[in-house]
Amino acid sequence: MSLKIKQAIGTLLQTFHLRAIKNFKFSFDPYGNNTRSVRDMVFHMHSPRILQTNQNCSMKVNVMSDKSEPRIDITFVDGHKVLFKTENLTTLDILQRLKTFNAEKDPKKDENAAEAVAATKKGKIARKK
Amino acid sequence: MLNEKLKSTNPYEEFIYKQCQKMFQESKMILVCQKLPIGPGLQRKIRNNFLREGLDLQFFSNLLMRRACHDNQYVNMMPWFVGQNLYVTGKEPNIVAATKVLRKTPQLILLGGLVEDCLLTQDGVMNIAKLPPIENLLGEFVIILNLAAWKTLSLLGSHQHTLAVNLDQYIRQCQEEAAGKKTEDQA
Numbered sequence: 001m002s003l004k005i006k007q008a009i010g011t012l013l014q015t016f017h018l019r020a021i022k023n024f025k026f027s028f029d030p031y032g033n034n035t036r037s038v039r040d041m042v043f044h045m046h047s048p049r050i051l052q053t054n055q056n057c058s059m060k061v062n063v064m065s066d067k068s069e070p071r072i073d074i075t076f077v078d079g080h081k082v083l084f085k086t087e088n089l090t091t092l093d094i095l096q097r098l099k100t101f102n103a104e105k106d107p108k109k110d111e112n113a114a115e116a117v118a119a120t121k122k123g124k125i126a127r128k129k
Numbered sequence: 130m131l132n133e134k135l136k137s138t139n140p141y142e143e144f145i146y147k148q149c150q151k152m153f154q155e156s157k158m159i160l161v162c163q164k165l166p167i168g169p170g171l172q173r174k175i176r177n178n179f180l181r182e183g184l185d186l187q188f189f190s191n192l193l194m195r196r197a198c199h200d201n202q203y204v205n206m207m208p209w210f211v212g213q214n215l216y217v218t219g220k221e222p223n224i225v226a227a228t229k230v231l232r233k234t235p236q237l238i239l240l241g242g243l244v245e246d247c248l249l250t251q252d253g254v255m256n257i258a259k260l261p262p263i264e265n266l267l268g269e270f271v272i273i274l275n276l277a278a279w280k281t282l283s284l285l286g287s288h289q290h291t292l293a294v295n296l297d298q299y300i301r302q303c304q305e306e307a308a309g310k311k312t313e314d315q316a
Binding site: 031 | 161251
């Protein structure tokens with residue numbers, strides 16, 4: 001994996017959160033092809049900083065031995081379900097797509113927008129002074 | 130020749146590669162586990178748990194593992210060397226102890242293993258861990274082998290056996306009848 005891709009993944013993970021996600025289900029056959037992206041996602045999603053963003057998000061890892069395709073089943077808080085078939089996806093692809101889903105379905109997105117507006121107003125007032 | 134000299138070898142990497150080869154030569158059991166994010170302190174604690182059972186928890190980079198496996202009988206292990214791995218190794222194939230510690234360690238996910246030159250999946254390792262001890266299995270095997278001989282012996286002696294049982298019963302009946310007559314005469 002090139003340095004730029006690693007840096008891109010790192011910057012995505014710095015602001016990644018699980019507030020919109022109810023549960024993850026990772027299924028892969030470690031003896032199969034192209035399990036790198038799903039195994040990387042298992043590793044990144046279990047990092048302490050990301051787990052802290054939503055204590056109620058449950059994660060299940062199924063290690064299969066039937067040459068099945070690697071997949072990630074995600075259930076969001078609003079009941080929407082998404083299936084990622086990760087055999088031909090890279091870690092960066094999956095994270096970017098998940099980030100857009102999170103941005104749409106984040107329960108706290110209105111609060112964050114209000115905080116951002118308040119922060120810009122404070123900045124403008126400080127500059128005027 | 131000049132190109133070969135220009136490809137400078139890192140002596141530390143060569144040392145670690147030799148340790149990796151030593152692991153393959155000395156260990157009768159190598160279980161491959163997916164590692165979840167854990168700090169060095171917790172990794173040390175998990176390693177201590179394995180050391181108490183006579184096993185070890187080792188880390189080698191995927192590059193070195195692929196280099197150690199690509200040209201020998203372990204080439205079929207190559208698909209496992211992707212992502213974050215830790216290896217549970219043992220000089221004896223003590224699968225029961227390894228699975229016992231792994232059950233208490235949610236930070237390690239068992240993917241499969243090499244046990245006495247046999248590649249096993251996660252299900253294979255768990256099934257072997259559930260088997261009874263080998264002494265019990267050997268005892269059952271001996272009983273099964275002796276079963277045929279025991280059956281012919283019992284068939285050959287069945288007539289004598291039934292005759293002996295019938296004679297015993299007849300003797301008991303005669304004794305009871307004799308005892309009954311004596312009590313009638315006394316009365």
